[in-house]
Amino acid sequence: MDTLVMQTRHVREMCFQTEAALMAELVQGQHPSLLYIGCSDSRILPSHILDAHPGTVFTTRNIANIVPPYTAAQQGETAVAAVLEYAVLHLKVADIVLCGHSCCGGMQALAHVEALEPGLRQWLRYAQDAQLHIPPEVEGAARLDALIEANVLLQLEHLRSYPFIAEAERAGAVRLHGWVYDLASERVRAYEAEAGCFVEEAPFGV
Numbered sequence: 001m002d003t004l005v006m007q008t009r010h011v012r013e014m015c016f017q018t019e020a021a022l023m024a025e026l027v028q029g030q031h032p033s034l035l036y037i038g039c040s041d042s043r044i045l046p047s048h049i050l051d052a053h054p055g056t057v058f059t060t061r062n063i064a065n066i067v068p069p070y071t072a073a074q075q076g077e078t079a080v081a082a083v084l085e086y087a088v089l090h091l092k093v094a095d096i097v098l099c100g101h102s103c104c105g106g107m108q109a110l111a112h113v114e115a116l117e118p119g120l121r122q123w124l125r126y127a128q129d130a131q132l133h134i135p136p137e138v139e140g141a142a143r144l145d146a147l148i149e150a151n152v153l154l155q156l157e158h159l160r161s162y163p164f165i166a167e168a169e170r171a172g173a174v175r176l177h178g179w180v181y182d183l184a185s186e187r188v189r190a191y192e193a194e195a196g197c198f199v200e201e202a203p204f205g206v
C-alpha cells in the first residue's frame with residue numbers, strides 16, 4: 001500500500017508540474033467528449049489506448065466489457081446503466097467506445113461458465129449470446145478471437161437497447177464504436193458496419 005500511495009503522490013506531483021493550468025481548469029468541472037466502456041483486465045490502460053489527457057474520457061470497466069441490456073437494468077442491474085445515463089444525458093458525450101481486447105479471461109471463461117462462482121456466472125450471462133455467432137468448427141485461439149469480436153457487437157446491441165441511447169444515435173448526438181484492442185501489437189481494430197468486419201485503424205486521440 002505504501003508503494004501505491006507513493007505512486008499516487010508521484011503522479012499528482014507530475015500532473016501539477018506539467019499540467020497545472022489544465023488541472024486548475026478541471027477542478028471547475030469535467031466535460032469529457034467520450035465514454036469508454038472496457039474490460040477490468042489489468043493489462044489494459046484506457047488512457048494509453050486513447051492517448052487521453054485528464055478530463056477527456058469518462059470511463060466504466062467491468063469483466064468482459066459488458067453492458068447489461070436495458071431489460072436487465074429495469075430489473076435492478078443498474079451499475080452500467082447509471083454510467084450511461086450520466087455520460088449521455090448529463091455530460092452529453094459525443095462518442096461511446098465499447099472496447100474488447102485479445103486474451104480476455106472473461107471471454108475464455110464463457111466455455112465453462114457453469115463452474116464459476118455465482119457472481120461471475122451471473123455477470124457473464126450477459127455475454128453468453130456471443131457464442132451463438134461462432135460456428136462449432138471454429139476452435140482454439142481462432143474461436144476466442146471470434147468470440148471477443150462477437151461480444152463487442154453484442155454489447156453494442158445492448159447499448160442500443162437503452163431508449164435514450166438509440167434516440168441520441170438516431171439524432172446524431174452520439175456515435176457508437178466497437179473496438180478490439182490487441183495486447184501484443186497495441187493496435188486497435190474498429191468495427192466497420194458497412195464492411196461488416198473489424199479493420200485496423202489508428203486510435204484517435206482525445
Ligand SMILES: [Zn+2]
Binds near residue numbers: 040041064103105106
Ligand atoms: Zn477482458
